[in-house]
Ligand SMILES: Cc1cc2nc3c(=O)[nH]c(=O)nc-3n(C[C@H](O)[C@H](O)[C@H](O)COP(=O)(O)O)c2cc1C
């Protein structure tokens with residue numbers, strides 16, 4: 001489906017009951033499971049615990065990692081960071097997948113306010129985790145069935161550690177489309193194998209600190225175009241970390257083995273973009289379109305894409321990757337897709353585009369369905385892993401109905417919630433306790449939480465979270481979006 005704005009899309013907020021939503025799905029021929037009635041209390045599929053491979057989770061909700069761009073310039077949490085983590089805790093979700101991306105070294109930070117894990121910040125991260133756990137205990141009465149992880153990252157191509165809007169990319173290979181988006185010339189140096197060895201060390205050091213800070217697991221981030229993900233598509237790189245599947249996953253194997261040696265008590269998880277598509281372009285005023293591929297076929301710069309037609313996914317390599325994870329003893333896997341930088345409609349389906357995005361080139365429900373379908377396939381093939389599914393927030397009022405059906409029909413073990421938790425942190429508990437949803441708090445995918453950081457502001461739910469809505473930054477964000485629109489139109 002294409003359109004020049006989102007005017008032809010149906011806004012889900014307009015559906016007053018689940019029956020109309022289901023009819024809408026049927027009309028669009030979109031395969032998303034959806035229950036008519038919600039169960040509550042012990043009979044709710046979403047309240048069922050998981051006991052598997054020595055892991056105990058008290059229910060099926062997971063909180064996805066979400067950065068706030070609100071750390072100090074030396075990578076420590078601020079009051080806003082504490083507020084967000086406390087809200088993650090009081091949500092009642094029993095799996096906290098990493099809190100947010102935390103850089104393992106300064107030059108791998110995605111922005112000058114990203115959290116970093118180092119000697120100075122370890123105690124702060126411990127305090128952050130503790131604050132979350134305390135809120136969780138107050139909200140649910142128990143923490144024995146809660147698992148809290150820390151997402152470890154190196155931002156690779158999207159590193160911007162020192163100054164907002166001054167990219168300092170660290171790349172593994174030259175990308176024919178993405179290089180020019182961050183101003184990389186053809187002679188820009190690649191990370192050497194030696195540099196990669198140091199980064200492996202940084203991940204291991206970070207794991208030691210995460211263990212000291214009391215986290216149950218670390219996520220070795222392999223998604224969204226950052227360094228871990230870029231390894232998986234390094235087909236054109238020479239040497240030990242490029243070319244064959246074995247070489248492209250060497251980084252993962254080295255980090256897992258290194259972490260096991262130095263932080264043996266930590267569990268290991270991996271969040272992966274299990275499929276991708278080509279970069280899309282389009283400004284606020286236009287509908288997104290795939291970049292022209294003219295002489296770029298077969299496409300050698302993606303992971304989980306059909307190389308002859310890279311706007312389609314191909315799960316052959318992602319399946320090998322899952323086998324590898326299982327073999328390495330990784331028990332927690334979080335399935336995501338694409339990247340917020342070059343194909344946001346794949347990664348976080350939204351009705352309204354972020355300020356650097358484009359109008360959706362397809363019904364965002366298709367984006368939700370695609371991530372759910374891939375998660376279902378992987379879950380069926382790897383029943384021993386604990387699998388978290390992503391991209392549910394676009395479902396809005398019907399998120400609980402779809403989440404319940406997805407768990408009941410075994411499409412996923414856990415339902416991961418991102419944006420919805422920024423606007424409506426108590427949604428998991430409201431659902432499990434059978435309370436009526438608070439419609440005023442439902443995320444309508446306005447994308448301000450993505451647009452704010454693009455304007456150099458902390459991320460948060462500016463439209464629906466009063467603390468953000470009434471802040472000075474809300475005014476600045478509004479002004480910056482208006483200015484952006486004028487710039488785009490000229
Ligand atoms: C403001 C914001 C920050 C995010 N930061 C991260 C991050 O640090 N690490 C990560 O893996 N994903 C990050 N994501 C992606 C989310 O975890 C999630 O995959 C995405 O929002 C889709 O899920 P949803 O539909 O529930 O929002 C972020 C998303 C948003 C909106």
Ligand code: SF4
Pocket residue numbers: 419420422423442443444445446447448449450460461462463464
């Ligand atoms: S700003 Fe709020 S309503 Fe908009 S997408 Fe983010 S969480 Fe949802």
